Amino acid sequence: MEILKEIINSPSVFKEIYGDLAKPGVQQAGKALGTILGLGNTALWPIAMMNERSRIKLETNLEKYREKLESVPEDEICEVAPEIGVPIAEKLAYVTDSELSDMYAELLAQASIKTKAGAAHPSFVNVISNMSPDEAILLKSVRKLVNGIPFIEVRLNNKNKKEWSTLDPIRPGIGCLKDLHEPLNIHAYINNFEGIGFFNVRHDIYMVGDNIYEPLETYAKSEFSAFAKPEEGIELKFNRGKIEITPLALMFMNACFEESAK
Template sequence: MSTVLAILKEIAQAPGLLKELYGDLAKPGVSQVGKALGSVLGLGNTILWPITLMNEKANIALKRNLEKYREQIKEVPEDELTEVPPEIGVPITEKLSYVTNEELSNLYVNLLAKASTFKTAESAHPSFVNIINNLSPDEALLLEQFRDTDALPYVEARLVKKDNRNQWLTVAELLTDLRVDKLAFPDNLISYLSNFEGLGLIKIRKDIFIVNDALYDPIEKRNLPLFDLIQYSKETHEPELKRRKIEITSFGQLFIKACLSSLKDQIQQEN
C-alpha cells in the first residue's frame, strides 16, 4: 500500500473522521455509528472520505446522508448493534458520498441501518444494494405505492373479435391506478414496471386477477373512453377491459421491508 493510502486509511479509521463528519463525538448516535461501521471505515471508498470532505458538494452529500443514518440508529442500545458486513457497508458508504436524490439516499440509509442491528440484520441482503443501484429516482418514488400489499390491479384494453374471442387487438396493455403526478417522467411508467420485473421485485401476471371489483372499477371507468378515440368496426369487434394483476414477489416484499421503511418503523412493526 502506498504511503498516501496508508495515511488515509489511518485517518479514516480514527475518531477524528467521525468528529469531522458529525462535529461532536458526544452527539447522540455517533458512538453507534462508529461501532456499526467499524468494519467498513478504512475500506473501499471510505478511505477517501478525508479528501471527499474537502469538496464542498461531496461534503454536503456525505454529511447529510450520514446524519440521516445517525438519526436512525442513535436510540439503539450499543449491545444491540452489530458491525455492518463489508459486502453491504462498503458499496453503500461509497454511494452516500455522492447520491443527493432524497428517495434513493433514503433507500441506501434504510438498508444500512437495518444491517446495523442484530434484530434486523437478517432482512438486509447484500443483493439489495445492486437493486437500489439499478433504480432511478422516479422508480424509488414509485415503489412507495407497493408497500403494505402483495398485489396491485391493472387492466388490458383490447378489441376482441366477436366471432373468435381468442383473437384480439391490444389497445393498451398495462393500465393501472398507480399515481404518476409526482414522477419526473410519468410516460415511462411501463418501463419502470418492466425494470421492477427484471429486478425480480414484481411479476406482471396476465393469467390471474384480484377478486375484488372495487379495485378495478375506478381503472375501468377512467379508461373506457379510450375506445372512443380509435376507429374500429363495431360489427366485427367489441371493446374489452381484461383484468390482470401485478404481483409483488416474496423477494420484492423483502426488499420493500428492508429498504422502504426506517429502522424504527420496522422494529415497531415486529414488536
C-alpha cells in the first residue's frame, strides 16, 4: 500500500496515463520512476498530455514499459538511476517508431530490476538515439548468430589485365533485408555498427560449414552475370568473409531486446 500511496502522490500526469492504479505493473513502475519524475523534460509531460498526438505517444510508450514490469515482483524493483532514466523518459514523450520505442522501454525496464540494472549502461540511450529503425531491425535479426554473419565480396576480375573491381563490398547472409525500409543502405548500417564497436568486419577469415556461402554466391551470380565476359577473361569472383558480433553488441542487445525476442 505504501507504493500505491507514492503513486497517488506522484505527478498527476502519471495517474492520468495509467488510470487504474491497481493495474498490474503500475505499482512497479511508480516505484522505479519515482525519483526521476519531474527531472529534465519529464517536467513537461503535463504539457505534452494536452496535445493529442503527444499524449498518445507518451501513453503508448509508458504502457509498453508497464507491461514489461507487470510480472516482476515488487521487491525486485529498484529506483531507476537518473542518468539513464531521465534521458529515456524524455525520449518516450516523442519517439514514434515501434522498433526504437520497444528498445527504450526494454532498457528502462532492465534499469528498473535489481538483478539486471547493472547491464543497463547509460551510453546505450545514445546508441538508440543515433540508430535508424532499419538498424534496430538488423540488430535484432542477428542476435542468434553467435558464430558471426557470413558475407561475400563480389568482384569483377580481369585475368588478362590482372586487375579487378568491386561490385559489392559486403553481401551479408542475413534474412532481414526484405524487412528493411531502405535495404540499399545495408552497407551504411554495417559501417555504423562497426564504428561504434558492435561489428568487426573480417575479410581475412571466413566461416566453415555446409551451405553457408553457396546461397550468397548463387544469388550474386544471377544478379551480376551481365558483367561477366568469359571470352575476354572477365569473370566474377567471390571473396568470403565474416562479421564478428562483439561482446559490447551482445551486452547492448541483451539490455535492449526483450527475452522473448531472443
